[in-house]
Amino acid sequence: MDKTNDIIETRRKKLAELKNNNINLFPNDFIVSHTVRDLRDAIEESQHSIKEDAVFIVAGRMMAINRFGKACFIRFRDRTGQFQAYIRKDKIGDQAYDIFKKLDIGDFVGLRGGIFKTRTGEWTLVADELKLITKAIRPLPEKFHGLKDPEKRYRRRYLDLIMNSNVREIFIKRSRIIQAVRTFFLDRDFLEVETPMMQPIPGGAEATPFKTHHNALGMDLFLRIAPELYLKRLVVGGFERIFEINRNFRNEGISTKHNPEFTMLEFYQAYATHDDLMDLTEEMFGYMAREVTGSTKITYQNNIIDLGGRWNRMPLTYALETIGGIDPGLLKDKEKLLEFASSKSIKITKTKYLGKVISKLFDVLVEPKLIQPTFITGYPVEISPLSRKNEKDSELTDRFELFIAGHEIANGFSEINDPEDQKNRFLQQVADREAGDEEAHFMDEDYIEALEYGMPPAAGEGIGIDRVAMLLTDAASIREVILFPHMKPKVSN
RNA sequence: GGGCCGUUAACUCAGCUGGUAGAGUAUCUGCCUUUUAAGCAGAGAGUCGCGCGUUCGAGCCGCGCACGGCCCA
Numbered sequence: 410m411d412k413t414n415d416i417i418e419t420r421r422k423k424l425a426e427l428k429n430n431n432i433n434l435f436p437n438d439f440i441v442s443h444t445v446r447d448l449r450d451a452i453e454e455s456q457h458s459i460k461e462d463a464v465f466i467v468a469g470r471m472m473a474i475n476r477f478g479k480a481c482f483i484r485f486r487d488r489t490g491q492f493q494a495y496i497r498k499d500k501i502g503d504q505a506y507d508i509f510k511k512l513d514i515g516d517f518v519g520l521r522g523g524i525f526k527t528r529t530g531e532w533t534l535v536a537d538e539l540k541l542i543t544k545a546i547r548p549l550p551e552k553f554h555g556l557k558d559p560e561k562r563y564r565r566r567y568l569d570l571i572m573n574s575n576v577r578e579i580f581i582k583r584s585r586i587i588q589a590v591r592t593f594f595l596d597r598d599f600l601e602v603e604t605p606m607m608q609p610i611p612g613g614a615e616a617t618p619f620k621t622h623h624n625a626l627g628m629d630l631f632l633r634i635a636p637e638l639y640l641k642r643l644v645v646g647g648f649e650r651i652f653e654i655n656r657n658f659r660n661e662g663i664s665t666k667h668n669p670e671f672t673m674l675e676f677y678q679a680y681a682t683h684d685d686l687m688d689l690t691e692e693m694f695g696y697m698a699r700e701v702t703g704s705t706k707i708t709y710q711n712n713i714i715d716l717g718g719r720w721n722r723m724p725l726t727y728a729l730e731t732i733g734g735i736d737p738g739l740l741k742d743k744e745k746l747l748e749f750a751s752s753k754s755i756k757i758t759k760t761k762y763l764g765k766v767i768s769k770l771f772d773v774l775v776e777p778k779l780i781q782p783t784f785i786t787g788y789p790v791e792i793s794p795l796s797r798k799n800e801k802d803s804e805l806t807d808r809f810e811l812f813i814a815g816h817e818i819a820n821g822f823s824e825i826n827d828p829e830d831q832k833n834r835f836l837q838q839v840a841d842r843e844a845g846d847e848e849a850h851f852m853d854e855d856y857i858e859a860l861e862y863g864m865p866p867a868a869g870e871g872i873g874i875d876r877v878a879m880l881l882t883d884a885a886s887i888r889e890v891i892l893f894p895h896m897k898p899k900v901s902n
Numbered sequence: 903g904g905g906c907c908g909u910u911a912a913c914u915c916a917g918c919u920g921g922u923a924g925a926g927u928a929u930c931u932g933c934c935u936u937u938u939a940a941g942c943a944g945a946g947a948g949u950c951g952c953g954c955g956u957u958c959g960a961g962c963c964g965c966g967c968a969c970g971g972c973c974c975a
Binding site: 415416417419420473475476477478479480481482484493495497498499513514525527528529531533547548549550551552553554555556557558559560561563564568572662665756885886896897898899 | 903908909911912913914915926927928929930933934935936937938939940941947951968969970971972973975
């Protein structure tokens with residue numbers, strides 16, 4: 410027999426041999442009656458005295474094979490877990506055993522048999538039938554160290570999921586988080602909706618959009634940077650409580666906290682204020698944390714964070730004074746603040762707005778220090794073009810942002826429902842854009858028109874689901890909670 | 903955009919002061935009917951990310967590029 414150097418070549422030869430013996434390598438007629446979980450349940454129900462003559466039919470991927478000549482132990486895995494099986498030549502027959510000898514780790518097999526306990530005390534399925542279900546041509550990564558290289562893990566996430574159980578856990582938790590959000594809102598009479606991902610005018614946030622083109626309509630469209638303006642049209646339409654969980658797209662840099670597409674929860678509640686939403690947010694996080702981790706106390710990057718109960722609420726300027734260490738006398742004076750910033754070597758792009766300077770200083774001096782959940786309130790009107798002005802101080806808005814573990818997690822506010830006010834805010838944004846601010850909002854006349862029909866007072870909030878998933882799974886990078894994070898294509902050779 | 907680090911067998915990693923490639927797992931062959939990262943004996947396996955340069959000689963030194971990671975902007 411000719412000796413080949415290559416593992417894949419060796420496997421292809423095995424495949425050819427199996428094929429020549431009329432073995433179907435990819436059959437689709439194996440009927441599974443039980444999962445690994447069913448096996449464990451059956452053992453439990455029999456109070457660990459299960460009889461070997463009970464028959465189970467299971468299927469899964471072989472993760473390990475210990476060969477002993479005329480018998481083998483294998484480990485196989487399905488969606489519910491991993492189990493051991495014992496394959497004996499005298500049980501499955503000479504012919505089936507010859508086929509089995511040609512199988513590899515990574516192949517899918519179907520097994521039929523009863524359950525017994527080995528000498529070492531492990532419950533094991535002893536097969537009286539074994540069938541190849543799917544042949545693997547490529548070998549899996551090494552069983553003990555698994556797949557570690559981050560680049561390989563992200564590019565071939567399926568291998569990451571096969572080899573790394575902690576990675577599987579993260580994405581199961583992520584799914585549970587989204588399920589918990591749905592349950593939370595549905596229980597409170599919210600309606601789940603879907604609004605356009607492709608928008609003629611990208612609105613609802615300050616961000617650079619991705620541009621695309623609709624051929625039949627002959628028009629440019631933008632992938633949404635936020636669903637906000639459409640959701641509020643629905644509030645005009647009478648849906649008083651709505652939420653949407655979907656992707657936003659922002660044409661910005663990639664980092665441990667940013668992916669170009671990310672999942673956003675946005676919700677709107679009529680007759681509520683931003684204060685109500687802070688209460689609601691506390692409740693929701695408590696609920697999510699309990700559902701997903703079993704506790705409201707979580708550990709994130711070695712910090713113990715308590716998501717239960719009522720959280721700290723702090724005006725922006727107060728946070729800058731007490732946490733950022735800025736003299737209160739500076740906070741009303743843009744020039745002095747800029748001097749202060751440069752003395753701390755904080756670079757701030759040129760702006761005519763005090764609010765932008767304050768916001769930047771906050772990002773650098775305060776945000777990383779907000780480890781326990783904290784609502785920051787009292788955002789300046791010039792950086793909050795969709796937020797309702799405060800009744801007592803027209804320089805400020807009824808808006809908050811939520812910070813946990815030094816990350817911005819949520820942004821919420823009482824909504825502007827005065828069309829005139831909103832139009833003037835847009836006009837200011839348009840002027841800013843003309844003056845060079847590429848992230849300033851566009852005028853959206855259609856949205857103003859909707860407001861002119863009357864939107865009830867309402868408050869709305871957006872929560873970054875990826876960031877929440879990072880928190881609840883103790884992930885340091887957003888790529889660890891996104892199944893297929895964006896990567897540049899790797900050019901081979 | 904800048905800085906630091908990484909890229910060696912299918913996987914995880916060694917590789918000294920520049921002297922021509924190593925281990926474990928996996929694979930292949932043989933033995934083995936209760937193993938637990940099974941064991942024993944043997945074997946094969948490499949575009950050292952890519953390119954250029956320095957050198958008698960480069961996985962190692964220099965320059966450039968690609969991809970990735972972390973940090974900063």
